[in-house]
Amino acid sequence: MPFHLPTLIITVISLNLMLGGLMLVIYEVRKTQKCFFTWGISCFIFGIAVGLAGMQTYFDQAWLTIFVADVLIILTPLLLLHGLRQFQMQRPVSYKLVALVLSYSALPLVLLYTAPIHAQTFTAVVCAAIFLYAAIYILTIQQAPTLMRWMLFLLFLAHGALMLTQSGMLVQNLALKNVLMLPSSFEWLLIGHLALTTGTATLFPLLAFAMSEKRLLEVTNFDELTHMLNRRGFLERTGLLLAKNRIQRRPFCVLVVNLDQFKNINANYGDATGEECLRQVADIIQGHLREHDVAARIGGEEFAVALADVDRNQAELISYRLCDRIGKATLSIQGEILKLTASIGGIHSRSSRCELGDLLRTADEALYRAKSTGHNRFVLATQA
Numbered sequence: 001m002p003f004h005l006p007t008l009i010i011t012v013i014s015l016n017l018m019l020g021g022l023m024l025v026i027y028e029v030r031k032t033q034k035c036f037f038t039w040g041i042s043c044f045i046f047g048i049a050v051g052l053a054g055m056q057t058y059f060d061q062a063w064l065t066i067f068v069a070d071v072l073i074i075l076t077p078l079l080l081l082h083g084l085r086q087f088q089m090q091r092p093v094s095y096k097l098v099a100l101v102l103s104y105s106a107l108p109l110v111l112l113y114t115a116p117i118h119a120q121t122f123t124a125v126v127c128a129a130i131f132l133y134a135a136i137y138i139l140t141i142q143q144a145p146t147l148m149r150w151m152l153f154l155l156f157l158a159h160g161a162l163m164l165t166q167s168g169m170l171v172q173n174l175a176l177k178n179v180l181m182l183p184s185s186f187e188w189l190l191i192g193h194l195a196l197t198t199g200t201a202t203l204f205p206l207l208a209f210a211m212s213e214k215r216l217l218e219v220t221n222f223d224e225l226t227h228m229l230n231r232r233g234f235l236e237r238t239g240l241l242l243a244k245n246r247i248q249r250r251p252f253c254v255l256v257v258n259l260d261q262f263k264n265i266n267a268n269y270g271d272a273t274g275e276e277c278l279r280q281v282a283d284i285i286q287g288h289l290r291e292h293d294v295a296a297r298i299g300g301e302e303f304a305v306a307l308a309d310v311d312r313n314q315a316e317l318i319s320y321r322l323c324d325r326i327g328k329a330t331l332s333i334q335g336e337i338l339k340l341t342a343s344i345g346g347i348h349s350r351s352s353r354c355e356l357g358d359l360l361r362t363a364d365e366a367l368y369r370a371k372s373t374g375h376n377r378f379v380l381a382t383q384a
């Protein structure tokens with residue numbers, strides 16, 4: 001199907017200018033993520049490069065339509081890669097790599113720009129190498145959601161393959177002694193580029209938003225000290241588990257684990273030691289639960305555990321074991337061996353008919369009884 005080349009060129013330029021504008025708008029909102037600025041500039045530069053390259057047949061200034069255009073074309077994926085490095089490191093990243101690759105690429109272009117087909121082949125090979133490198137680089141960004149990481153990997157890989165195809169076609173043209181690439185081939189390359197640029201530029205902001213959302217969830221639902229869920233996260237996750245259990249009329253148990261005389265630890269050894277104790281107790285609790293149980297730090301020296309589908313005997317056994325393991329653990333902190341005990345108040349509901357708030361209130365009352373009858377023990381209440 002024939003395409004109208006000037007129309008295609010104008011479409012590519014407009015799309016890149018629009019995407020560049022979009023990136024700059026995002027940067028305006030998220031000043032801390034400089035990658036959006038870099039990606040925006042990269043889109044603008046590509047738009048200009050395509051414009052200059054498209055003027056080849058109308059404007060006899062090879063230094064501008066070949067040399068400058070090709071240098072800018074190489075700069076585009078380099079800035080894309082630089083943006084990815086800024087994105088991953090979340091701090092200023094040196095431009096050394098960009099400067100180095102650009103200067104090494106510009107030197108051969110000085111010699112080649114009078115032979116357009118050679119210059120274009122060289123540019124396509126350099127761009128392919130940068131895109132393939134970026135494809136591998138994106139896989140190292142572990143914090144990015146897996147699906148998005150692989151989609152970007154495929155897009156970069158496809159971009160690299162497109163550039164390699166372009167260089168292959170140019171070499172073929174060279175053999176056929178054509179001065180420039182066949183217009184029809186150039187059209188297909190531009191269409192491929194259009195699709196890939198749109199895909200990549202759409203995924204970049206999504207990637208950043210997905211990662212901020214993940215971070216936001218971590219901050220709102222997790223406890224920084226122990227990396228367990230916090231009270232909010234516990235209520236959310238346990239609420240869902242309880243609702244599921246209620247539908248199946250299965251038993252449910254909530255335990256509140258509170259460390260005994262914890263203020264003495266702080267007073268005798270300092271807050272930092274107290275915090276290390278909290279971390280080690282959190283590990284003990286998490287180490288004793290099944291995969292689908294929920295554990296959280298819901299207050300200063302207070303933890304909560306939700307056990308789905310356990311009968312009363314199992315709930316008692318787990319409470320006993322938790323008390324026992326915390327009491328027997330020797331916490332080794334900065335050369336000091338510390339001993340701690342915990343009291344546990346719990347509620348076992350036979351059919352999960354109660355609301356979570358009521359279960360927690362009853363577990364708190366049971367905890368009060370465990371504390372007032374001597375610490376280092378558990379009291380388990382029962383409800384229908």
Ligand SMILES: Nc1nc2c(ncn2[C@@H]2O[C@H](COP(=O)(O)OP(=O)(O)OP(=O)(O)O)[C@@H](O)[C@H]2O)c(=O)[nH]1
Nearest residue numbers: 259260261262263264266271272274275300301371
């Ligand atoms: N280091 C540290 N201490 C904490 C943290 N959160 C709470 N605490 C301390 O935990 C102590 C809790 O004291 P209390 O509520 O009186 O309870 P307790 O000393 O454990 O006594 P009982 O509960 O009766 O056994 C206080 O001294 C708090 O300062 C924390 O994040 N880090």
